[in-house]
Amino acid sequence: MIYLSPEAAQEVQRLINTGSNPKNRVFRLGVQSGGCSGLVYTLTPSADLLPTDLVWDWDDLKIAIAPDFLPQIDGMTLDFAQDLMGGGFRFHNPNAVETCGCGASFSVAATTPPPPMQ
Structure with a gap:
């Protein structure tokens, strides 16, 4: 499960509403290799849901993640x-065993499967 603070939900909605593509109604949350701690969060507006997406609804806002990312971010709260x-955005991730000073890069326990290559 992924959680959004009211402030994060409001900011995501603002970003979607002011984006250049009015078809982008989904906010995709992901993880990729990078940053000083090994992994970084990705936040991307998207027009479509994929059949395999895990989706959380907040009013008319949809947050989607690929199932492969769930081990790294399950239980995370996205704040703004x-x-x-x-x-x-601030990421409060119970799976992060280390974070960098900027708060956007993190690492997880060695037993957590790595995110897929993109």
């Missing part, structure tokens, strides 16, 4: 906060 540097 403003600070002196501007606004940004």
Whole structure:
């Protein structure tokens, strides 16, 4: 299960509504290799759901993830906060055993399957 704070849901909805493609009604959350801790989160607007997607609905907002990413982000809460540097998403991931200072890169326990190559 993936959770969104009210602030994150509002920001995702704003990004979808102000995006260049009005067909992008799905917000895709994923993981890829990279960053100083080994993995980074990806957030991408999308027009379509894939048959294998895991989907969470918040009002008229859909968050989709590929099932392969669930071991790395199951139970994660996506938040959005403003600070002196501007606004940004914050990832509160119970599976992360290490995070970098920026909060966007993380690592998981060695027993967690790696995300698929993209």
